[in-house]
Each structure stands twice: as structure tokens, then as C-alpha cells.
Amino acid sequence: MTWILGLSAFYHDSAAVLLRDGEIVAAAQEERFTRKKHDHHFPSHAVRYCLDEARISPAHLDYVGFYDKPGAKFDRLIQTYAALAPSGFRSYLRALPLWLRSKLHLPVEIDRALGHEYRGRYVFADHHESHAASAFFPSPFDEAAILTIDGVGEWSTTTLGHGRGNAVTLTHEIRFPHSLGLLYSAFTYYTGFRVNSGEYKVMGLAPYGEPRFADLIRKHLIHIKDDGSFWMDQRYFDYCVGTVMTSAAFHDRFGGPPRNPESPITQRDMDLAASVQVVCEDVMLKCARHLHAITGSKQLVLAGGVALNCVGNGRILREGPFERIWIQPAAGDAGGALGVAQLIWHHVLGQPRRAGTADSQRGSLLGPRFDAANVRQLLDQEHLAATEFTAEDELLDAVTDLLLQEKVVGWFQDRMEFGPRALGARSIIGDPRSPKMQHTMNLKIKFRESFRPFAPAVLREHASDYFALPRGNDSPYMLLVAPVQPHQRTNGSAAAMQGLTGIDRLNVARSRVPAVTHVDFSARVQTVTADANRRFYRLLQRFHERSGCPVLVNTSFNIRGEPMVCSPKEAVRCFLGTDMDALVIENFLMLKPDQQALSREAQDAYKQSFSLD
């Protein structure tokens, strides 16, 4: 038996993944345990969880892999300082102590973190090769073209490659500082959102705007070739050696300084979001077409932070040349931990790979689970009133009753998701037909910006009735945006929205499922199957039987700034700290009126315990 531990750490989204003979045993992000979003520290808690899941200690591990190459990254850092000196002296003085004390000694650092129990070899993989491996190896394809796009790894920011059998080969790259991920992050920063988590907000804000700055971006900031390659004019950016993303030249070009976080969002901000989104999609699509031309493959796999841009992914699928695409659900740096572990299995150890009809990510439900005894203990400790259901059908009926009454339900089941999306294990769910659901969930449950859309979870067999996903393609990980089918749209809604601008467009009833239909009639779809998540699938079935609608609103179980809940205790805290109506943890159902109300001060303290993202 061969045990391989993959790690990503020290930048953002630290994570650990454990393989046994090439199979994923456990995977988790550190933020879920430490409750610090995008936690960058060594993933001690995630490692402990993975080892506990397998009932082994570090001494049993055969290989430990790290998701990038510190030597090459250090090379890039110093070459950057040498290219731009004396600019960057302050950055140099702040960055280098960490390198000298820790990052240049990663085997020692990891050895310390593993308590000096591990005796095997440390393997370091190229950052983008880790992404590529995480995209190809778990995919259901024997061979596929590979596209990775993110901020930066060592030098690469975008790579093209090909996977076949047990081999991944990257052939072309774009190098730092020319980076589509950093361009998107620059606009995230400029529009007043937090980089590394606000990119999703920019993508969600884009449909409210007009891409009137897109030509300006193409003319001055990024030069894009027909083959998707690009070069960025660094006079407009300050990330190489500064402490912010954008330069004074950028601000001059776009008419002012960055928006202050939490200040009102203007039409201009929406237009900026729409513009960078259009440019991003343009590059993604061109890269995909070029990749198809050089590989001839009919399948595409994607990873890297930009692969979380599900609007761009949707366009690649609808307008690009590939018949099928698969996207690593933990496409950001957390997924690199999986990639390096699989590289060790297939490339270092030369183990064969056989793709199945389904992917090997197992619904990405790879994290901790909690049994009834855990839940009962918590209920006793917290003096919570709950009903335990011994028959699953009765539980599903009770939850469906609540959903039909437009109640918002916390849904905590099975193993936690690996990756940023809630997929029906740590979810907040509701009735998508309710016209008030988006407003209620955003402002009373999630405490987040009112413009943000929610995603639909839909029974796979009914997906095409509601959403225009190309034939043969599912979206099990909520990473594809598809148009809501015209026959589901409300008559006259498009015309009604034409006279409106910005957030006002939200007030128009857009479809039969308004809570999950964005203002451009798109939806970030999750197709649900019994194989991936049996109980969630059955709940959707029951809701469909009773309502005629095979769709539920599915959003992550957390409030703004909080990592998705991991344990029942965190779920209860979120339930009591918000206006959520009910909470289901495994077979236990809790209703808000039955609980002792939390004081306003306690609710505020809960909200304030997470810094806004």
C-alpha cells in the first residue's frame, strides 16, 4: 500500500490531500478548520484530518509532495527585483525574511510540521503542472487538452498542454508578469473588492454593466493575439514590486482612484466589471481554440484560479471547439495539493491510469463527516431542540414542507466539499420560485451584497428543461454558467429590464426560478446525480414531486467572510446567528422557533468575527 500526501501552503488556500494507491482518501482546505478564509498557513489541521481519516500517522507516508517549486519561485522573485531596482526595495525587505527563514527551507519546515515523524522523500512539482494534473487525472477522459490559467506559480501564469493515459505534458506558457489572473485581480482591487475572494463578485456584477471599457483594456492594458497569447503593459500595474495592484497610469486611464471597499457600487463599477469579464472570456475562448488546433483533442480539462470563472467556462463549452470539458472543482491553489499527489503516483511511480465513465473526484465530497453521536452530543451541550428522523423519507418530507413554505434551510450532510463551492453537503437551500428568496438569502442570511446571484442545483435528468447546457455535458461542480431556457423565462421580462439599470434590474421577475436567474438570464448550474450525492438528489426529487420544480437554490453554508462550515457546531452557530429558518444535520431537524433566541449582541458578535471579504 502506498500513501501519498499532497500539500499546498504558504500562499493562499492551503490544503492537504491523501492518496492510497492513487485513490483519493481525503482532501480538505485548512480554512475550514481554522475558520480563516483562504488561510495560507501550513495545513496542519487538514493534514491531521487526512491522516485520521486513514488511521495512519506521518510515519506511514511513503511520499509527501508540495505543489510548487520554491527554487524557481525564488528565482522569479529576485529576477523581478533585479529587473526593476531600485523600485521594490521596500517590497524586497518585507518579502525576503520569510524566504530566508522558511520558504527556502521547505523540507525542514514541512518536517517540523509533521513532527519529524516522516522519513520519506519530499517531491516538488511545478505549480502549473500540479494544476494540470489536478485537471486531467481525476477527469473521465483517457486523453484531453489541458488549459491552466491563474495568477502566477513560479514563472508561468497560463499553460497549454495535453494529457494521455498516465502522462501530463505542458508545452507552452505565458510568463509572469503577464497574467490573465492578475489582470482580473487588478480590476477586482480597482472596483473595491478583496483580491482572491472578490473575483467572484466581479463576475457576478458584470451582467449589470456594459463592457464600455473593454476596448480601452485591449488597447492599453493587454495585447491579445488570435491564438490567445497575450502581453500586458506593466506601466499600468504595480504588483511586480509595489504593494497594490494598479498604478497611477491605470487610475488616470480609467478615470479615478480605486473604489473604497464598502462604498456604494456605481454603474461605472458595473461597467468595469463587465469589461474585464468580456476580455477574460475573450482570452479564455481564444486559448481554447488554439489549444484545440494544436492538440486535435475533443476534450478539454481546466484548472487554475481563472478556471473558477464559470461564465468563461460556459462560453468555452458553448462557443468553443471542444465536445466535452471537465473542470477541477478545487481549481484554485487547494487543488494543487491533489495535483502534486497524483503526479507522484503517475509520473514519479509510473503507475498506470484508466479513466472511468465518471470522474474520480467522487462528487468532491472528500472532507470530514460527523455521525449521529457527534450531533447528539452537540445538541445536548447547546440545549438545542431537534427532531431525529429514523426514516429518510420522513426527513425529506419535513424539509420539503419547509421549502414549500419559502423557508431557508441549512443542509448539513455527509462529507464536506473539497473546493470553494457548496455541492449539497454544506449548503443553504431554498425554493428558487420565490421572488423574495434572493433578497432574503443575501441580506438576512448571508449578510452580503444584494447584487450577488445564487446558483441552482437541478436534477440532472431535468437540467436541459431549465438550462441550456450543451448535450453530453453536466455541471456537477457548479463551474459552468448556462442560459436559462427561453420557455422558462417570464414573458416580457427582457423588455421590462431594458429601461432599467444596475441593481434595479433585480426587481423584474425574470423566470419561473427567479432566485437563480441572473439579470442576463444566466445561471451557475449544478447538476445533481444520485451517484454523486444520494440524499441531496432524493431531496431534489421529493421537492420536484411536490412542487413540479426540479431545482433548489444552493448556496454555501456560511455568512460573508466566513469559510464554509465544517462541523455541526459551526453549522449551529451560523443557524442561530442568522435568520435561517431551519437546520438539518444528518437525521436531525432543528426549527428556529424551537430554539432559544440568540441576543442581538451575540448575533452581531458572530457577524463581526469574520472580516469582510
Place this chain on the structure above:
Amino acid sequence: MLKLVLTCVYPAILVGRVLNAITGRDPLGLRRPAGESFWIARAERSSPAEYFSEASSAEGRGHGGWGGPAIAVLRRLARFTAPRRLQPGERYSAAADREQGIPDEIYTLW
């Protein structure tokens, strides 16, 4: 103390900058390249053992900047700053952590 030492090393970075200017090297591609495409062919892999090693610079090759001497000096310096082993019973904490006040977006690049 370490920052003082790093300040003393900084002239090596400055020398790299000057040499880049004199020799026309542009490791960051700040000047827009001519040609039909900006794609760069990736280097062939070295042997698996070397490629998967910590010190592998497979991705760092071919950039042509004059940062090399500074990198060598800093790597030598790092020999004196390695984290120590944990003592029996001592709980792990990182040997160093990022400075306060560094935005995530910038820290990510380091």
C-alpha cells in the same frame, strides 16, 4: 538584524539591474515582443529525479536576467537562517510568517 544584512546584499540586486540595462536583457518581457504569438515553448523536462527536486529550476531557466549572482548570495545567506528542529513535546508553529499589513494580492506573488 536580518533586514540589515538584506540591505547589505541589495547592491547585488542593483548590479543585476545595471547589467540588465547594459546588456539589454529583459527577464520580465517588459518590452512588447515582436512576432505572431506571445506563447513560449516550455523547456524539456530534465530527469525525473532532478525535475521533482526542491532545487529544480526547470521553470526558471532561460529568462536571461542578471539576478543570478544575487540569488546565489541569498541562498548562501539562507544556510544560516534555517529553522531549527522541534524539541520533544514542542508544538509546531511556522518558523516565520508574513509581516502584518501586506495585502493578500501582493503576498500571493511572493
